[in-house]
Amino acid sequence: MISTLHDGTATTRGSGQGSLLQPDRFARWAWVWAYGAVVTTLAAVRYSLYVVHGYSLSGYLAAFSLITHGQSKDLLTNPLTRAIASNHSWIIWVLAPLTSVLGVGFLFFLSALVVGSGALAVYRIGQLWQLEPRTSAVISSLYxxxxxxxxxxIYDFHPGVWAAPLLLWLVWFALKKSWWGFGIMLVLMTGLGISVAGALVLTGIGLLLSKKSGWFGAADLTFTVLYWSLAHGGLILPHWAWAGRLSLRTVLYLIWALLPPSVAAGALFRRRSALNHWWLLAGGVLAWNIARGSVADTSPFTDHSALLAAFGAMALLSCDSITGRLGKWALLWSSGWVVLMGAYLYHSTWRPRPANGAEIAAALSLVPKSSLLVSQSYILPHRGVTVRNWPTTVITSRTIPNHTYVLLNPEISDGYSTSPILTAWLNIAKSPGKSHIRYHAAGVWLFQLTRPLPPQSLGG
Amino acid sequence: MQNASTSTIRRWEWWTRLAKRLQGAGLWVELTRNLASRDVETRYKHSLLGLYWAIINPLVTAAIFGFVFGVIFHVSTKPIPYVVFYLGGLTFWNFFANGVMSAVGSVSGNAALLAKIYFPRIVLPTAAVLARFIDFLFSLGVLVVFILLYRVPVHWTSLWIPGILMIQMFFTLGIGYMVAALNVLYRDVTQLMGLLLMVWLYFSPVMYRLSGHPQSLQIILLINPVGAMIELERNVIFTGHVLHPEYLWVAIAWTGFVFLGGIALFKRVEPLFAEVM
Structure with a gap:
């Protein structure tokens, strides 16, 4: 069946009432919510089992607390919110009052749904480009x-990951030639902070090189440069800090990040028409993450890596030879990844869950809401929206006030509290003159400082 | 100039379409309301006790379970008496289970009506679920009476109940649409749902409390959206605080999926109704 869009462009549509691969309007939204439900569940399970990394989540909760209590000036000095403040993201001002009322679960839910909505943008772009509905549906699923x-x-809370769906909606509005929608997406993108400015530049280049959307690309580039120059004194692109050698982690990351698109692309690259500039931009994001050289950025689990999904989806949609080929391969690929992710989640979430979760909860319940708590990053978010949380790493940089509570579970690492840091804290716990133990069971320590603690040197 | 007039015409068309849709939606709402009240009336019309059955059923079940678990097995739900605790869960569970079971046969049981007039078929399971909501309101009255009789303190957080009920309503409707459509194609669905709901009941914290179980078991039980909603409803009424509020969002996310997925499935199967029936 051929139907006509409002702008007069003809597009092919499925003749059926809707199926898994030819979804109607409700089914498409159901897919988005299905993704939202699965991801929200996984995030909530990880969170309640104390397996979530939680460092960024703790930081955002502290930032929300400062904002709602009118202490936003302290964002730059609080040890948990410094990085967030330097990102110049305005979305935190919107999220702060909402999270204070609706709780941490709201963040998981919102994040999953925003990311899931990107699949709708992918589907619509596919339809606009007259791809078969099943092909558009398959690429949406791949995304x-x-x-x-x-x-x-599911590992933490990263609003930066919203850049992936917002970029796809940005491209959709540009292709639809809707300046209003395009403008709204552009403004929303600035809300995610300077960390996504580079992604906006790459999208601008992508639009500039695409047919009939050159003006939108130019507008994107101009707005991005002007906004960050005028509002924050310059466009800070990620620094080039690669040490010049490939670590095992980087190699593993490359395999993780390259394998999925390579398998999909391998099925397509029989014709030259499969090559397009979006592949180059996706490669740019990949190179960018590696060039940053930090361990966190060469992880497949950061929001920076998530941008690959958006550029990869655009690259697949732009392949002329895609129709009729993608279905079988993509379905195989998808089922393989579902199984792999299932196994991976079992090993990363269920198996390593602390056996002393009940003891952590019992210790947490003993800490008064008004007291300052120093703890590991997977424990801190459980206190909700509060500024009275500090990470264990402050031991080297800050004077910690008297009466501060310290809650430690040395059996499970949070990736930030290194062994010397935990040892130093445990030594303080065992010093009667410095602290008073409030709770100790199943490897969980809760103690209260009995005098101010100056910054410790862990060098020796 | 021509562009401006085209744009004005499009905008006018958009508003006209919207007005027509709203008018149509109003008629559907009216039809759903009438069907729901007809359902309640016919259900109790020739019975001696009439609407009292809506109260007798939960009362008898609560009495039996209260005796078995509270008196014989000494299940402790302190400080809340077991009968009130159980009734607190059962009232909300019954709304879900009865709603789903009413929706199952709502389309297949109305073949004569479907053959006579055209109306959106989705109205039938919607009306069936709404009819059970009316029964639920009576059961809620029984719960209130028991709370007053046993002098169980109720927290101001009970004001959240309408919001949680709304989510439960959408979840029930979603499952209702799915089973109503599938039951037209395969009549086994009625039997299957009876069995499935029995299993579902035991996997939901209706007759036992969640706290006190190992943490991993609690989480498995809370992933179940109905379980999470019942736990929330009981918590906001009796304790005033929620142990795992993040699972409310899990339940909302699943509700969105089930509701939209239910509509999508119903619309997919709808063209086959005339053929099969």
């Missing part, structure tokens, strides 16, 4: 199943 996108959502 949703991209491991980095799921992982960035």
């Amino acid at each position: 949703l199943l991209y491991p980095s996108l799921i992982a960035a959502n």
Whole structure:
């Protein structure tokens, strides 16, 4: 069946009432909510089992607390919110009052749904480009199943990951020639902070090189440069800090990030028409993450890696030879990844869950809401929206006030509290003159400082 | 100039379409309301006790379970008496289970009506679920009476109940649409749902409390959206605080999926109704 869009462009549509691969309007939204439900569940399970990394989540909760209590001036000095403040993201001002009322679960839910909505943008772009509905549906599913996108959502809270769906909506509005929608997406993108400015530049280049959307690309580039120059004194692109050698982690990351698109592309690259500039931009994001050289950025689980899903989806949609080929391969690929992610989640979430979760909860309940708590990053978010949380790493940089509570579970690492840091804290716990133990069971320590603690040197 | 007039015409068309849709939606709402009240009336019309059955059923079940678990097995739900605790869960569970079971046969049981007039078929399971909501309101009255009789303190957080009920309503409707459509194609669905709901009941914290179980088991039980909603409803009424509020969002996310997926499935199967029936 051929139907006509409002702008007069003819597009092919499925003749059926809707199926898994030819979804109607409700089914498409159901897919988005299905993704939202699965990811929200995984995030909530990880959170309640104390397996979530939680460092960024703790930081955002502290930032929300400062904002709602009118202490936003302290964002730059609080040890948990410094990085967030320097990102110049305005979305935190919107999220702060909402999270204070609706709780941490709201963040998981919102994040999953925003990311999931990107699949709708992918589907619509596919329809606009007259791809078969099943092909558009398959590429949407590939976007949703991209491991980095799921992982960035369930390991912690990263609003930066929203850049992936927003970019896709930005492109959709540009292709639809809707300046209003395009403008709204552009403004929303600035809300995610300077960390996504580079992605906006790449999208601008992508639009500039695409047929009939050159003006939108130019507008994107101009707005991005002007906004960051005028509002924050310059466009800060990620620094080039690669040490010049490939670590095992980087190699593993490359395999993780390259394998899925390579398998899909391998099925397509029989014709030269499959090559397009979006592949180059996706490669640019990949190179960018590696060039940053930091361990966190060469992880498949960060929001930076999630951008690959957006550029990868655009690259697949732009392949002329895609129709009729993608279905079988993509379905195989998708089922493989679902199984792999299932196994991976079992090993990363269920198996390593602390056996002393009940003891952690019992110790947490003994800490008064008004007291300052120093703890590991997977424990801190359980206190909700509060500024009275500090990470264990402050031991080297800050004077910690008297009466501060310290809650430690040395059996499970949070990736930030290194062994010397935990040892130093445990030594303080065992010093009667410095602290008073409030709770100790199943490896969980809760103690209260009995005098101010100056910054410790852990060098020796 | 021509562009401006085209744009004005499009905008006018958009508003006209919207007005027509709203008018149509109003008629559907009216039809759903009438069907729901007809359902309640016919259900109790020739019975001696009439609407009292809506109260007797939960009362008898609560009495039996209260005796078995509270008196014989000494299940402790302190400080809340077991009968009130159980009734607190059962009232909300019954709304879900009865709603789903009413929706199952709502389309297949109305073949004569479907053959006579055209109306959106989705109205039938919607009306069936709404009819059970009316029964639920009577059961809620029984729960209130028991709370007053046993002098169980109720927290101001009970004001959240309408919001949670709304989510439960959408979840029930979603499952209702799915089973109503599938039951037209395969009549086994009625039997299957009876069995499935029995299993579902035991996997939901209706007759036992969640706290006190190992943490991993609690989480498995809370992933079940109905379980999470019942736990929330009981918590906001009796304790005033929610142990795992993040699972409310899990339940909302699943509700969105089930509701939209239910509509999508119903619309997919709808063209086959005339053929099969």
